[in-house]
Amino acid sequence: MAGPMITHTAVVFPLHGGDVRAPSAVFDQIFEVFLLLGTAVGVVVVAYTMYHALKYRDDGETDPYADKVERPEMGELPTGGSGGRKVFYSFSISAIIVVSLIAWTYSQLLYIEQGPDPAQEEALEIDVEGYRFGWDFIYPNGHTTNTLYVPQDRVVRLRVTSTDVFHNFGIPAVRVKTDAVPGQYTSAWFTANETGNYTAKCYELCGSGHSLMTAEVVVLPQEEYEDWYNGTAGQSEGQTANGTASESASLGAPTAPAATAGGVLA
Ligand SMILES: [Cu+2]
Known part of the structure; x- marks a missing residue:
């Protein structure tokens, strides 16, 4: 599959956000x-x-x-x-x-x-990219973070992939978990009904840093999320997959074949 497709859609908050069964x-x-x-x-x-x-x-x-x-x-x-x-x-x-x-x-x-009926609820789509050993979250406007910010009571659809080896992305608190496979996208969805901080983890043994491959998940009230999202243009904090791959190689971790590590999502 080609690189991550980022669609530029306006952020619209439906009034019946909390109606969807989480x-x-x-x-x-x-x-x-x-x-x-x-x-x-x-x-x-x-x-x-x-x-x-x-x-x-x-x-x-x-x-x-x-x-x-x-x-x-x-x-x-x-x-x-x-x-x-x-x-x-x-x-x-x-x-x-x-x-x-x-x-x-x-x-x-x-x-x-x-997932819930798309006609009933417009979902927020976020791309998730796993790499040894961390996660990038890519928003519809292209903004990339290492912390997943999501609005409360809103359907969030994740498109999950990996830039190197097999990973598995999961947030136990909201009961979402799906494979992160290089070269393909898997989708999963959730809604978080309560604001707060949660933890996302990798659930596929992927190397020496696997147990540290976590990300913070912050569920914000909808207005706060909107404020945060509107201020995100042009200040991404994500790491590139190639940088991480060479880091782990120098630590002695096995390196993925070149085709998997760099080629697929370039
Ligand atoms: Cu992993």
Whole structure:
């Protein structure tokens, strides 16, 4: 693919910015539903087991039900006394619950994959370039930073790539994470509902500085972000990939092939 395409679009803040369901809310809900159902299943199974262990315990007496029930022989499938209806219902209800859960979870993950309707929400697009060992953030006006500034309650679409080796860009606080692969772009999106400082990290082992390959993420109120963005023209702080590559080479880190390091995004 050719170099990063930077489109010059006006910054427009939609009035319904906070309406979009954030990925963090989606993942939290999936977690809560599974936690709740898992707990419910655990309680039912353990309670049922304990109850029957107690009820049918060997208390030293002879079988008090000997004349009332017909005991299954060794190897015979118990029918539960009603033609296997109990087994049938248990299986059916379990299957319905499991299949519904899979379908629901899948629909939630599809939403994460596709992102909110572009007609409903105009996204802020930021290019992310990983290199050993740091991140450049390139804004629609071409401004480049090493700190990711984003407005609160706004859909942010990231186009992530790498200028040398495989990296992986992730911000745990807003539940976004995607591969940074040289020569191609992967996209991911998030909305940050609360202002504050967060940390982005590299999640693909990429060399001696991998664990230090972090970037600060600052979520600003929309007006503050707009002020910052309007004052950014012509004062970029990003590092070039080539400069970083030669730095790491002098530190003894393995150097990527020339075609990957410099050629792809030149
Ligand atoms: Cu990395």
